[in-house]
Amino acid sequence: MQKEETFVAKASRLKLSNEQLIDMYRTMSLIRQFEYMADKLYAMGKVHGTMHLSAGQEAVAVGISRATIRDDYLINHHRGHGHFISKGADINKMMAEFLGKDAGFCRGRGGSMHIADFSSHNLGANGIVGGGIPHSLGVGLAIQMKQLSEICIAIFGDGASNEGVFHESLNMAALWKLPVLYVCENNKYGMSMEVERATAKLPISQRAEGYGIPWHYIDGNDLLTVYETMRDAAEFIRSGNGPVFVETQTYRYFGHSKSDRNLYRSKDEIDDWRDNKDPIARFKGQLVENKILTEEQADEINNEALAVIEAAVAFAEASPDPDPSTVTEYVYA
Amino acid sequence: MPEITYLEAIRQTLWKEMKRDERVFIIGEDIGRYGGAFGVTHGMLDEFGEKRIIETPISEPSIIGAAIGAALLDMRPVVEIMFMDFILLTLDQIGNQAAKMHYMFGGKATVPIVIRMPGGSGTGAAAQHSQSLETLLMHLPGLKVVTPSTPYDAKGLLTTALHDLNPVCFIEHKLLYKMKGEVPEEDYAIPFGVADVKRKGKDLTVVTNEIMVHKTIAVANRLASEGIEIEVVDLRTMVPLDKQTIIESVTKTGKLLVIHEACETAGWAGEIMAVVSASRAFDYLDAPMRRLTGKNTPIPYNRDLERAAVPQEEDIEREIRAILKGEY
Ligand SMILES: Cc1ncc(C[n+]2csc(CCOP(=O)(O)OP(=O)(O)O)c2C)c(N)n1
Ligand SMILES: [Mg+2]
Numbered sequence: 001m002q003k004e005e006t007f008v009a010k011a012s013r014l015k016l017s018n019e020q021l022i023d024m025y026r027t028m029s030l031i032r033q034f035e036y037m038a039d040k041l042y043a044m045g046k047v048h049g050t051m052h053l054s055a056g057q058e059a060v061a062v063g064i065s066r067a068t069i070r071d072d073y074l075i076n077h078h079r080g081h082g083h084f085i086s087k088g089a090d091i092n093k094m095m096a097e098f099l100g101k102d103a104g105f106c107r108g109r110g111g112s113m114h115i116a117d118f119s120s121h122n123l124g125a126n127g128i129v130g131g132g133i134p135h136s137l138g139v140g141l142a143i144q145m146k147q148l149s150e151i152c153i154a155i156f157g158d159g160a161s162n163e164g165v166f167h168e169s170l171n172m173a174a175l176w177k178l179p180v181l182y183v184c185e186n187n188k189y190g191m192s193m194e195v196e197r198a199t200a201k202l203p204i205s206q207r208a209e210g211y212g213i214p215w216h217y218i219d220g221n222d223l224l225t226v227y228e229t230m231r232d233a234a235e236f237i238r239s240g241n242g243p244v245f246v247e248t249q250t251y252r253y254f255g256h257s258k259s260d261r262n263l264y265r266s267k268d269e270i271d272d273w274r275d276n277k278d279p280i281a282r283f284k285g286q287l288v289e290n291k292i293l294t295e296e297q298a299d300e301i302n303n304e305a306l307a308v309i310e311a312a313v314a315f316a317e318a319s320p321d322p323d324p325s326t327v328t329e330y331v332y333a
Numbered sequence: 334m335p336e337i338t339y340l341e342a343i344r345q346t347l348w349k350e351m352k353r354d355e356r357v358f359i360i361g362e363d364i365g366r367y368g369g370a371f372g373v374t375h376g377m378l379d380e381f382g383e384k385r386i387i388e389t390p391i392s393e394p395s396i397i398g399a400a401i402g403a404a405l406l407d408m409r410p411v412v413e414i415m416f417m418d419f420i421l422l423t424l425d426q427i428g429n430q431a432a433k434m435h436y437m438f439g440g441k442a443t444v445p446i447v448i449r450m451p452g453g454s455g456t457g458a459a460a461q462h463s464q465s466l467e468t469l470l471m472h473l474p475g476l477k478v479v480t481p482s483t484p485y486d487a488k489g490l491l492t493t494a495l496h497d498l499n500p501v502c503f504i505e506h507k508l509l510y511k512m513k514g515e516v517p518e519e520d521y522a523i524p525f526g527v528a529d530v531k532r533k534g535k536d537l538t539v540v541t542n543e544i545m546v547h548k549t550i551a552v553a554n555r556l557a558s559e560g561i562e563i564e565v566v567d568l569r570t571m572v573p574l575d576k577q578t579i580i581e582s583v584t585k586t587g588k589l590l591v592i593h594e595a596c597e598t599a600g601w602a603g604e605i606m607a608v609v610s611a612s613r614a615f616d617y618l619d620a621p622m623r624r625l626t627g628k629n630t631p632i633p634y635n636r637d638l639e640r641a642a643v644p645q646e647e648d649i650e651r652e653i654r655a656i657l658k659g660e661y
Pocket of ligand 1: 052078079127128129130156157158159160161187189190191256362391393415419422
């Protein structure tokens with residue numbers, strides 16, 4: 001039997017410096033603090049609309065963003081805070097949008113479900129499950145036509161893979177060898193439906209086989225595994241070989257959206273993922289064990305992350321609401 | 334008479350009909366353990382089992398398609414589309430298939446399906462989860478379009494829908510789910526195409542539906558203290574449309590204001606005005622017909638913007654006063 005590669009050996013093979021590893025930890029922490037704060041603000045009655053939190057799925061977001069380049073195009077889905085944060089979105093503007101403020105990315109028109117930042121190639125989150133998947137085709141075509149070096153990263157959930165557009169898009173992306181990295185964040189559930197009851201044959205990623213697309217089914221809570229898979233996939237795509245499909249197995253801790261009594265899953269299951277498979281705790285354990293980080297430094301990083309989030313809340317709360325008389329602005333360009 | 338919510342009225346009606354007719358089943362997303370996004374089917378899985386409370390993957394066009402197929406074999410499917418906005422994914426199945434089969438096949442096929450769909454704004458769910466799209470559906474011959482405004486009407490209209498042999502789009506306004514009202518326990522049906530004059534008045538007719546019925550009544554009650562009497566016509570069904578009641582009311586009051594949450598451009602207010610223009614009521618009009626509608630904009634997220642996007646009580650009051658004073 002082959003001996004399992006140690007964390008340090010893997011990190012060095014991946015050419016990740018300690019600084020980079022710590023930065024990855026910091027970003028995961030920042031995402032988690034954002035999500036906890038979002039939940040808290042909701043409980044305090046400060047959020048008018050809906051939200052979908054990604055706590056528990058941070059390693060997927062950070063693994064992708066660190067394995068790709070900043071200018072790669074991101075097509076996000078409704079559970080998208082983590083992807084935006086790890087791609088480097090301005091936290092203040094995100095929080096302002098979350099609270100519906102004029103200073104938000106979409107000037108309060110979009111909210112959590114529709115955050116977008118075109119200047120950093122974040123092409124937007126989507127409230128329609130699967131709605132963004134076909135956009136990857138056009139982004140891919142445009143990249144080809146303009147002969148750009150970027151690729152497109154299309155993120156969606158396990159549930160979205162049962163929409164018709166998913167299948168139509170994979171077929172065309174493969175036909176035209178489009179530069180698209182398809183990432184299916186399998187967090188075991190749609191809104192309440194387990195993936196086993198929704199998808200006839202698992203893993204979801206094997207569907208890519210039917211379209212001739214290379215695919216991987218990986219542990220989405222293991223940061224370095226996500227990083228390595230995405231890095232290799234991105235390189236393959238950037239070299240003109242066409243799309244790759246990666247399914248990341250992960251788990252969401254909060255309910256589906258603002259209201260959820262968790263009737264469809266057991267507390268034991270949630271606790272098991274939280275206590276035994278948490279991507280942040282796991283990564284921190286590896287960093288601490290290998291003396292890359294101390295417990296105290298980790299706490300420090302978490303506190304700094306919280307401070308960033310608190311400052312973002314202060315920024316958002318100080319920002320005015322949009323003027324109701326501007327309600328029809330932006331309907332047409 | 335017991336007071337129950339709009340949501341309970343819908344659930345009880347579905348429940349009773351499923352007990353009565355084995356052909357009725359419900360198909361949709363997260364309608365089992367979760368009870369549906371708004372809780373309408375809560376508890377029904379335990380009662381009827383998963384053969385009749387059929388949870389599907391997230392595949393809206395095929396959900397409608399499945400219902401059509403079953404209906405062709407004389408089943409009585411009820412579809413829950415989680416948000417009305419998602420019918421835009423299903424327009425082929427609704428518009429090209431369900432709506433046209435009876436006609437295309439020379440009257441041989443019937444498609445008795447009920448498609449329930451929560452619509453409307455007010456929950457901060459933003460542009461893709463807040464629309465009022467009834468006009469789109471009204472434009473497709475073969476569909477019936479129902480918009481109940483009270484628990485009583487919800488029960489009576491859903492009963493009729495479940496016995497209708499055509500595809501019926503049953504639109505439930507999200508903000509009405511928790512509204513309570515008296516609903517008799519015994520069975521009753523409200524026929525389609527019969528509007529309900531929810532408030533009688535002599536000075537001005539408001540033709541409206543859904544949540545705007547309640548907003549208008551609240552305004553009308555306030556104006557009554559000044560001696561202004563508004564007549565509120567709740568259409569209840571958009572297709573078929575009760576032209577007679579509209580014409581009679583306008584003939585009596587001589588003034589018409591149409592109010593809907595849906596956007597203005599090509600909205601159904603124009604249809605109502607066309608009906609009046611072409612009728613004897615036209616001769617009785619003593620003011621231009623007016624409409625007060627949602628703005629021509631997607632529904633925004635921010636609470637103040639969202640309020641500004643659709644008619645509020647203060648807008649309704651202002652508009653009524655303007656018409657009565659001749660300020661248009
Ligand atoms: C077309 C469409 N159908 C249904 C919904 C309601 N809905 C929102 S999220 C969701 C579950 C999506 O599951 P998945 O793709 O696995 O993403 P997750 O929420 O698990 O991250 C559902 C059913 C929607 N927004 N759009
Ligand atoms: Mg999921």
